[in-house]
Amino acid sequence: AEGKGLLTYRMAGFLPVHAEKLSSRFGSHLIKVPPAALAASKRALERHLQSEELEREAKRRKVRGAAADSHLLDLVLNICHDHCLLDHLDVADIAWMRLSCKAMGRVAARMASRRLRHIHLSYSVLLDRKHIIHSGSTETRLVSLEEKGDAAYVMAASNIPLFFSDGRFIPRPEICHWEAAKLVEYELQDIVRIYLECDSSIGKIPEHSCLFQVPLEVARYRVDPQKQQGVYEISNMTYEVESNENRRSLWITGVKFDFHNLVGIYVRRKLRQAKQHMQDVKQTRPVTRREKDYIKALAKAAREAPGNAGDFEGLQGWQ
Incomplete structure (x- = not known):
């Protein structure tokens, strides 16, 4: 543009869009575009329009096209499941796999069920009484005490297993209860x-180093001694209580613990380990994008898991 000073005009888009305006008077100036520049811009515009049309056509084909045949994917997934998949995927991988697609979700559901059968829960009982009568015996024994603040507790049962059955963990009938004398003066x-x-007979599973190297307490319940029947x-x-004049017997009838609970515990433990690993890595090299994304995925899974991190504060193995 010619005038008292150099003026600059900025126009968004391709030149052909503004061709008419550029070839006429623009304000008080006449702007000229070299033919070569205008031709190059026209070719660029044509390529852009062709690219958009190809994208729209691809979307149309996808919408009106037939669904892809998933038989081959099902076949491959079933082969992997039957041979090695469970040996390489941890419960977080299985949980993410369940969300990927229907075919993978079906296989992941089977893997989740099998993984639950590879673990079991156990329970220990601390009584607030110094003397207990062991199940099946009339002998009164003084057993080991554990101090809890100002109170003395007795280990009445230890490492009693609970096994997975029909969506929850239940004890075997012959070992599912403990007994204590009814001493009303105790209010604790x-x-x-x-x-x-973990079931030691199946060997190490991918979660072993995270969950099973030390005793890991996952829940703690306080049983009210005033509940005498029901x-x-x-x-x-859930538990059942039967009482008579001198004795109270308690049965654990079941503990609800499903795959989502297992994943929640695992990702919270794994997140701790991954963050510590990242700090160690930073001492020697930059952290990769893949490592950062993995920690973000673990953090997201932990936020969406049942309960919250505070539920495990003070429990054994979470220090």
């Missing part, structure tokens, strides 16, 4: 501690 509550354990529920645990 009995404590039931639930631990996560079936009761505390959070995810």
Whole structure:
């Protein structure tokens, strides 16, 4: 543009769109575009329009096209499942796999069920009484004490297994109860501690180093000694109480613990390990994008898991 000073005009888009305006008077100036520049811009515009049309056509074909045949994918997934998939995927991988697509979700659901059968829960019981009578015996024994603040607790049962059955963990009938003398002067509550354990007969599973190297307490319940008869529920645990004049017997009838609970515990533990690993890596090299994305995925899974991190504060194995 010619005038008292150099003026600059900025126009968005391709030149042909503004061709008419550029070839006529624009304000008080006449702007000229070289033919070569205008031709190059026209070719660029044509390529752009062709690209948009190809994208629209691809979307139309996808909408009106027939669904892809998933038989081959099902076949491959079933082969992998039957041979090695469970040996290489941890429960977080399985949980993410369930969300990927229907075919993978079906296989992941089977893997989740099998993984639950590879673990079991156990429980220990602390009584607030110094003398207990063991099941099947009339002998009164003084057993080991554990101090809890100002109270003395007795280990009445230890490492009693609970096995997965029909969506929950239940004890075997012959080992599912403990007994204590009815001493009304005690007002403290009995404590039931639930631990996560692994079936040692199947060898190491991918979660072994994260979950099973130390005793890991996953829940703690306080049983009210004033409850003398009936079936009761505390959070995810149900139990039954029978009492007579001198004695009270308690049975754990089941603990609700499913794959989502297992994933929640695992990702919270794994997130701790991954963050520590990242700090160690930073001492030697930059952290990769893949490592950062993995930690973000673990953090997201932990936020969406049942309960919250505060549920495990003070439990054994979470220090």
